[in-house]
Amino acid sequence: MTRIAFLKGHGTENDFVIVPDPENAIDLSPAAVAALCDRRAGIGGDGLLHVVKSAAHPEAAHMAPEAEWFMDYRNGDGSIAEMCGNGVRVFARYLQRAGHATEGDLAVATRGGVKTVHIAKEGDVTVGMGTARLPEGDVTVSVGERSWPALNVNMGNPHAVAFVDDLAHAGDLYAAPPFSPAFAYPDGVNVEFVVDRGPRHVALRVYERGAGETRSCGTGACAVAVATARRDGLAPAATGTPVTYTIDLPGGTLLITEHPDGEIEMTGPAVIVAEGEIDAEWLESIAR
Numbered sequence: 696m697t698r699i700a701f702l703k704g705h706g707t708e709n710d711f712v713i714v715p716d717p718e719n720a721i722d723l724s725p726a727a728v729a730a731l732c733d734r735r736a737g738i739g740g741d742g743l744l745h746v747v748k749s750a751a752h753p754e755a756a757h758m759a760p761e762a763e764w765f766m767d768y769r770n771g772d773g774s775i776a777e778m779c780g781n782g783v784r785v786f787a788r789y790l791q792r793a794g795h796a797t798e799g800d801l802a803v804a805t806r807g808g809v810k811t812v813h814i815a816k817e818g819d820v821t822v823g824m825g826t827a828r829l830p831e832g833d834v835t836v837s838v839g840e841r842s843w844p845a846l847n848v849n850m851g852n853p854h855a856v857a858f859v860d861d862l863a864h865a866g867d868l869y870a871a872p873p874f875s876p877a878f879a880y881p882d883g884v885n886v887e888f889v890v891d892r893g894p895r896h897v898a899l900r901v902y903e904r905g906a907g908e909t910r911s912c913g914t915g916a917c918a919v920a921v922a923t924a925r926r927d928g929l930a931p932a933a934t935g936t937p938v939t940y941t942i943d944l945p946g947g948t949l950l951i952t953e954h955p956d957g958e959i960e961m962t963g964p965a966v967i968v969a970e971g972e973i974d975a976e977w978l979e980s981i982a983r
Contacts, residue, residue, distance in 0.1 A: 697974070697975050697976060698972040698973065698974065698975060699714065699721060699972065699973040699975050699978065700714075700715055700970070700971075700972060700973075701713060701714050701715075701731075701738065701970065701971060701972065701973050702715075702789060702792075702967055702969065702970040702971075703738060703739075703740070703967070703968050703969040703970070704744075704785040704788060704789065704965065704966055704967040704968060705781075705785065705946070705965075705966055705968065706780075706781030706782070706784045706785050706820075706911065706913065706963060706964060706965045706966070707781060707910065707911035707944055707946040707947030707948070707949060707963055707964065708910035708911055708944075708945070708946025708947060709741055709742075709779075709781035709782070709909050709910055709911035709912060709913070709946060710739070710740045710741055710910075711740045711741065711742050711743060711744045711781075711782055711785055712731050712732060712737075712738045712739075712740040712742075712743045712744070713743075713744045713746060713785070713786075713789050713967075714731075714743060714744070714745050714746065714973075715746045715789070715793065716745060716746060716747055717746070717747065717748045717751065718747075718748065718751050719747045719748070719751040719752050719767075721745075723743070723745055723767075723769065724773070725769075725772075725773030725774065726773060726981055727773075727978050727981050728743050728769045728770075728771075728773040729771065729772050729773040730978070730981040731743060731973070731978070732771040732772075732773075738973075740771060741770075741771050741903070741906045741909045741910075742768060742769055742770050742771050742776070742779060742782060742905075742906060743768070743769040743771075744766060744767075744768060744782055744785060744786050744789070745766075745767035745768070745769065746764065746766070746767075746786065746789060746790075747764070747765045747767050748763060748764060748765065749762055749763060749764060749765040749804045750763075752765050752767060754767075754806065755767075755804045758804035758808075758809050759804075761802055761804070761809045762802035762803055762804035762809045763795075763802075764786075764790060764795065764803055764804065765803075765804040765805070766779075766782060766783060766786045766803055766804065766805045768782050768805065768806070770903070770904070770905030770906050771905060771906040771907075772905045772906070774905045775806070776806070776852060776905065777805070777806040777807045777851045777852045778805050778806065778807035778810075778850065778851040778852050778914055779913065779914065780822060780824055780850075780912070780913015780914045780915075780916065780917060780961050781911055781912065781913040781963070781965075782913070783803055783805065783810055783812060783822045783913070784812070784820040784822055784913070784961075784963060784964075784965035785965045785966075785967070786803060787801055787803060787812045787814055787820050787822075787965065788814075788820060788965035788966070788967055789967060791814055792967055796814065797814070798814050798815070798816050799813065799814060800812070800813050801813075801814065805851075806851075807825065807850075807851025807852065808825060808851065810822055810823055810824065810825070811823035818964065819962050819963060819964055819965075820962070820963065820964070820965045821960055821961065821962040822913070822960065822961050822962075823958060823959075823960055824850060824851075824913070824914065824917050824958075824959040824960065824961050825850070825851060825958070825959065826956075826957035826958060826959065827848050827849065827850055827917065827918065827921045827953075827957070827959060828848075828849040829846070829847065829848060829849075829921075829925075830847045830849060830879070832847065832876070832879060834846070834847045834855050834874060834875070834876075834879050835874065835875050836855050836857050836872050836873070836874045836886050837872060837873045837874070837875075838864060838865055838866040838872050839866060841864055843857040843858065843859060844857070845857040845874070845886070846921075846922040846925065846926075847879060848918035848921050848922055850914040850917050850918050850959075851914065852885065852914055853880050853882070853883075853884045853885065854884065854885045854886070854887060854914065854915055854918035855874055855879075855880070855884050855885070855886045855887070856887045856889060856918050856919055856921075856922035857886070857887065857888055857889065858889050858890070858891075858922075858926065859888050859889065859890060860890070861890065862888055862890055862898065862899075862900050864888065865888040865900045865902075867908075868900065868902045868907065868908035869907065869908075871883065871884075871886070871902060871904065872886045872902055874886070882904075883904035883905070884904060885901060885902065885903050885904055885912060885914070885915050885918075886901065886902045887899045887900070887901045887912070887915045887918060887919050887922075888900045888901075889919050889922070889923065892941075892943060895927075895938070895939065895940050895941065896940065896941040896943070897919060897923055897940060897941075897942060897943070898942075898943035898944070899915065899916070899919050899942065899943070899944060900945065901915045901944070903915070909946075910944065910945045910946030910947075911944040911945065911946040911947060911949070912944070913949065913961055913963070916942040916944065916949045916951055916961065917951050917959050917961055919940075919942055919951075920938075920940040920942060920951035920952075920953060920959070921953060921959070923940055924938050924940070924953060931953050931954055931955045931957075932955055932956075932957060934955075935955050936955065937952055937953065937954045937955065938952070938953055939951065939952040939953075947963065947964065948963070949961055949962065949963040950962045950963070
């Protein structure tokens with residue numbers, strides 16, 4: 696094999712290298728993933744979507760009866776992540792493009808569990824993101840001399856949501872914002888800085904662990920909607936009424952709905968922009 700197929704896609708400008716590999720035959724080491732996601736020496740992306748049949752992957756075989764396909768998601772630095780909300784939408788769009796899925800409902804296996812996806816006729820993709828967990832304990836995030844209390848929200852991956860007066864206060868976000876206490880996030884955390892835009896309408900900037908600041912983060916948008924609902928006294932489990940927030944991100948807009956049973960749905964665009972071939976010899980040389 697001298698060539699490996701790839702595609703490039705994005706969801707609200709959170710962009711991904713897509714590597715179809717139904718039988719899990721391609722060795723994607725952390726170094727290889729980081730090289731592919733490199734924006735100067737590789738293809739470029741915030742992360743990589745390794746498209747594998749669930750039955751062919753040891754981490755997903757137990758989910759094969761529910762979901763034929765497994766999203767083996769990797770961060771841009773090559774590390775493994777539990778979930779990526781924008782990635783699931785793009786993953787579903789790839790399956791539709793490749794003829795593995797059609798408009799309607801689809802189940803996708805992830806390290807965060809099986810996610811239910813709906814591909815709408817008009818183009819947007821809705822993902823059932825599961826429920827949020829709110830671990831107890833106070834959390835603080837900092838940028839320079841400023842610090843803010845943050846809500847600890849787990850969407851299958853960890854988030855710290857801080858409400859700020861100005862998104863510029865998040866700084867350049869070249870490095871992970873410090874947080875405390877350290878034991879709150881032993882494996883690192885995605886940090887969202889949030890400002891109000893109007894009734895049930897907020898905007899955010901996000902630092903994603905393993906990627907840096909990104910144009911969008913689906914699980915982050917969900918975490919922000921959950922945190923904002925709690926701040927606004929609109930927790931659906933308490934009110935019995937679903938609540939929807941419009942979430943503006945640097946790369947676009949997502950709609951997040953939380954239902955009284957705790958289920959969270961995310962709706963937004965997913966676009967495939969290119970496809971081509973990776974030189975396998977180059978990739979192998981990187982992985983050595």
